[in-house]
Amino acid sequence: MKNLALVLFAVAIAxxxxxxxxxxxFGGADGQAEELITAIQSDYEPWxxxxxxxxxxxxxxxxxxxxxxxxxxVIGYVIGTVRARAKRxxx
Amino acid sequence: xxxxxxxxTLVFFFWINSFTEPAAMHIMEGxxxxxxxxxxxxxxxxxxxxxxxxxxxxxDKNPEAKLxxxxxxxxAFVLSALKIPSVTGSSSHPVGTxxxxxxxxxxxxxxxxxxxxxxxxxxxxxxxxxxxxxNAFSMAVAGPFAAYAVYRLLKKAGVKTGVNAFFTAFSANIxxxxxxxxxxxxxxxxxxxxxxxxxxxxxxxxxxxxxSLAVCEGLLTAVAVNWLEKHRTSLKGVxxx
Numbered sequence: 001m002k003n004l005a006l007v008l009f010a011v012a013i014a015x016x017x018x019x020x021x022x023x024x025x026f027g028g029a030d031g032q033a034e035e036l037i038t039a040i041q042s043d044y045e046p047w048x049x050x051x052x053x054x055x056x057x058x059x060x061x062x063x064x065x066x067x068x069x070x071x072x073x074v075i076g077y078v079i080g081t082v083r084a085r086a087k088r089x090x091x
Numbered sequence: 092x093x094x095x096x097x098x099x100t101l102v103f104f105f106w107i108n109s110f111t112e113p114a115a116m117h118i119m120e121g122x123x124x125x126x127x128x129x130x131x132x133x134x135x136x137x138x139x140x141x142x143x144x145x146x147x148x149x150x151d152k153n154p155e156a157k158l159x160x161x162x163x164x165x166x167a168f169v170l171s172a173l174k175i176p177s178v179t180g181s182s183s184h185p186v187g188t189x190x191x192x193x194x195x196x197x198x199x200x201x202x203x204x205x206x207x208x209x210x211x212x213x214x215x216x217x218x219x220x221x222x223x224x225x226n227a228f229s230m231a232v233a234g235p236f237a238a239y240a241v242y243r244l245l246k247k248a249g250v251k252t253g254v255n256a257f258f259t260a261f262s263a264n265i266x267x268x269x270x271x272x273x274x275x276x277x278x279x280x281x282x283x284x285x286x287x288x289x290x291x292x293x294x295x296x297x298x299x300x301x302x303s304l305a306v307c308e309g310l311l312t313a314v315a316v317n318w319l320e321k322h323r324t325s326l327k328g329v330x331x332x
Binding site for chain 2: 001002003004006007008009010011013014015016017018020021024026027032033034036037040041044046047048049050051052053054060063064065067068070071072073074075077078079081082083085086089
């Protein structure tokens with residue numbers, strides 16, 4: 001029960017801001033940092049560009065969900081392995 | 092029923108987060124002057140070597156540790172893919188380095204965290220190769236080492252492992268982004284107020300956004316640690332350091 005409450009609380013923290021800022025797009029904090037750099041040093045030119053850049057938001061979110069999926073897959077595998085061990089030890 | 096509820100809630104959590112604008116939280120490619128990128132690489136590389144040795148020793152001592160190293164890496168991988176809306180109206184993501192720090196020590200997370208950053212830099216244009224040294228220093232060196240100090244201190248004070256996990260993860264997150272702010276401030280000191288004024292401005296963007304996220308990350312790490320604690324006898328000798 002304790003873990004369920006913790007997860008619910010974590011979800012609440014992530015969801016509440018969506019209602020607090022109805023008109024925000026929740027852009028990345030790094031975009032703001034980029035603006036600040038230009039504000040402090042207006043002549044700064046980035047001297048390198050990403051080797052590969054996802055063509056758009058859709059592809060980027062695909063790659064991000066791929067990252068999460070790979071991680072979740074491994075976590076699921078480990079949970080299963082440990083649970084099977086626990087079961088075997090009980091016998 | 093309880094397990095179903097936890098899974099359902101997590102699915103809902105990931106689903107909500109998938110709607111938020113893609114965002115990057117690390118220093119962007121090319122956005123640190125050359126001298127600084129070299130500096131942070133030089134500082135970070137010894138920690139990577141240290142981490143590789145730590146991991147090798149852990150596996151040599153107990154080959155079963157591989158499974159939990161995978162778990163710690165996967166945990167960081169998942170958490171750093173979640174861009175969570177913050178109370179400031181922008182988004183940022185957790186770092187996920189606390190769990191592995193508690194299991195294998197901070198240097199091990201330098202290696203795993205750098206791998207996560209490399210993936211994001213190469214495939215997601217999130218962070219960058221030139222800035223990887225600096226980003227690895229904040230997320231995979233400063234964060235885990237500070238978190239480790241918090242973890243050991245609270246452990247000495249007799250705080251329960253699950254509760255300790257919350258504070259350890261909270262510190263890993265906050266320290267990571269404070270160091271990012273400091274790195275940017277050092278490279279871009281404000282003309283009037285110098286490094287400190289710049290630091291406050293960058294920290295205003297990063298660290299404040301991180302506050303609610305750090306709480307989120309703390310809670311999720313606590314859930315993972317509670318689960319590990321419950322199955323402690325089935326982890327084949329892997330335990331919290």
